[in-house]
Amino acid sequence: MVAIITDRFKKQILNDLFTDVTDSSDTYYIAIGRSQDWNATDVAPTPTNTAKTERDFRVNMQAMKKGEDVSYVIPRYNWSSGTIYSGYDDHVEGYPTNAFYVMTDELAVFLCLQQGRDAQGNAVASTIKPSGSSLDPITTSDGYVWKYLYGQTALRSNKFTSANYMPVQFIDSAGVNSPALEQEQKTIQDAAVPGQVVAVKINNGGTGYTSAPSVGFTGNGTKVPQATATVSNGEIVKIEMNDSGTGKAFGAGYDYASVTFSGGGGSGAHARAVLAPNGGLAADPREDLRSSALMFNSKLEGDENNALITSNDFRQVGLIKNPIETDSAATGALFTATAGNSLNKLKFGSIAQNFSTDKTIQGSTSSAKAYVDKFDSNYVWYHQSDSTGYLTFSEGETITELDGNGEGILDSAANDPDDDAFTKSTIKPFSGTLLYVDNRAAIERDPNQTEDIKVIIQL
Numbered sequence: 001m002v003a004i005i006t007d008r009f010k011k012q013i014l015n016d017l018f019t020d021v022t023d024s025s026d027t028y029y030i031a032i033g034r035s036q037d038w039n040a041t042d043v044a045p046t047p048t049n050t051a052k053t054e055r056d057f058r059v060n061m062q063a064m065k066k067g068e069d070v071s072y073v074i075p076r077y078n079w080s081s082g083t084i085y086s087g088y089d090d091h092v093e094g095y096p097t098n099a100f101y102v103m104t105d106e107l108a109v110f111l112c113l114q115q116g117r118d119a120q121g122n123a124v125a126s127t128i129k130p131s132g133s134s135l136d137p138i139t140t141s142d143g144y145v146w147k148y149l150y151g152q153t154a155l156r157s158n159k160f161t162s163a164n165y166m167p168v169q170f171i172d173s174a175g176v177n178s179p180a181l182e183q184e185q186k187t188i189q190d191a192a193v194p195g196q197v198v199a200v201k202i203n204n205g206g207t208g209y210t211s212a213p214s215v216g217f218t219g220n221g222t223k224v225p226q227a228t229a230t231v232s233n234g235e236i237v238k239i240e241m242n243d244s245g246t247g248k249a250f251g252a253g254y255d256y257a258s259v260t261f262s263g264g265g266g267s268g269a270h271a272r273a274v275l276a277p278n279g280g281l282a283a284d285p286r287e288d289l290r291s292s293a294l295m296f297n298s299k300l301e302g303d304e305n306n307a308l309i310t311s312n313d314f315r316q317v318g319l320i321k322n323p324i325e326t327d328s329a330a331t332g333a334l335f336t337a338t339a340g341n342s343l344n345k346l347k348f349g350s351i352a353q354n355f356s357t358d359k360t361i362q363g364s365t366s367s368a369k370a371y372v373d374k375f376d377s378n379y380v381w382y383h384q385s386d387s388t389g390y391l392t393f394s395e396g397e398t399i400t401e402l403d404g405n406g407e408g409i410l411d412s413a414a415n416d417p418d419d420d421a422f423t424k425s426t427i428k429p430f431s432g433t434l435l436y437v438d439n440r441a442a443i444e445r446d447p448n449q450t451e452d453i454k455v456i457i458q459l
Helices: 007-023 051-060 154-160 180-190
Strands: 028-033 061-066 069-075 101-103 108-114 145-151 165-168 197-207 214-219 227-232 235-241 257-262 267-275 293-301 313-321 339-341 344-353 360-363 369-376 379-383 398-401 407-410 433-444 450-458
Touching: 007 069, 007 293, 028 051, 028 293, 028 450, 051 061, 051 313, 051 433, 061 293, 061 313, 069 154, 108 197, 108 235, 145 180, 154 165, 154 293, 165 293, 197 257, 214 227, 214 267, 235 267, 257 267, 313 450, 433 450
Parallel strands: none
Antiparallel strands: 028 061, 028 313, 061 339, 069 165, 069 293, 101 108, 108 145, 197 235, 197 267, 214 257, 227 235, 293 450, 313 433, 344 379, 344 407, 360 369, 360 398, 369 379, 398 407
16 A cells, blocks of 8 residues: 655644644743763764664753754755756646745745746746845746745844754734735735745647747636747747736636647647745745644753753753653642753762762662762762663762762751652652654763754654
8 A cells, every 4th residue: 555644734734733832831941961971982873763762862961951943944045146946846746956036134934936037948047136025926027937925034044044944934913013024925925815826837748840839828817827838949848927917817716627729830848837825925824835743942041040050961852741840740730931951959067078970989888870960069960871781879979970080979868858868869760651762972061052953853
């Protein structure tokens, strides 16, 4: 059996996730972790989709911060003079080799409807940057036809533009107090005309044409489109939609359409109609640009009021839904603060020699081992793994570094109100749903540094 998952279904999944993030009581956090090297060369391995990968992520996790800045995103294509761009085509799956849309240096996004072609039908490079915010498509002198979709604010671009992706959004409503670019986009969306034929693609140019044949359309439309064919060496080499005086003659109301030719003296030509997305051009830029990904963005700024550690590095990034507060694990209370840590910490009554990050410590009585994530005054934040084992440290025991000089004695039971030799983390590491894991090269944290983390969910 051969089957596909349609873009509609993918969009429904993304819509549900987007709505859950923005409109529900569920919480989403971007988590970081793993301070120790990956291997001898510290090269990040590709994560596997297994229960062990999830478990390893959780035991190595250091902290998390809300990641509820979210946007649909699409592959990023900057307009560049001398580049050949493809025209929009409803018969192309995913993204063609040559982009069919661009973002200009003014952060304006344009959809390419017609590729520039010479008199012989050969594609030519784009040399005139599209500009303006017209409701109608514009034709540049290089033969390209562009449709302006939307512009981005610098703030939104900063949040959701990366080297490989850029944001796209649908404006559900925009009032007088909305940003000007959102009002502009809403106007463009509302002006969309459903059922337009935006291009004609040639399947077979035919033979024997001595003049350009007339191009006709059949289907269920309410307004007939108009197009003109160009002939070279007896065959049809290009078909361009006509100007109507108020934009292109794309017609309207078509759910389906076929192309016919008459006259010209030749035969055998065949072409197909390219219909705009449902709702019309620019009715929903996510449809026009085939968005199949969401980006979560979070900026880790210093220690986030002591919630994050800044004296170590991290090598993993994850996305977790609905983590639970450690102290409320029995009742299942969601963790809702902006940021929090997932590391236990040991309190020392005395320190003979300071501890160092990434060293392995061991208890003299318990034989428990752990990795040091942070040392500050009389506290050590730590994590354990399959390599160290998961034995529990004992109150009042001596702790030494196996690969360093650190040494100290934990608080005794008399100074500790509970039976544990450690203080529990703010967040329960094995709570919530882990949705995403990314293994990376080491990223060093610093108190004066901000890490801009972007997590992309691609379907």
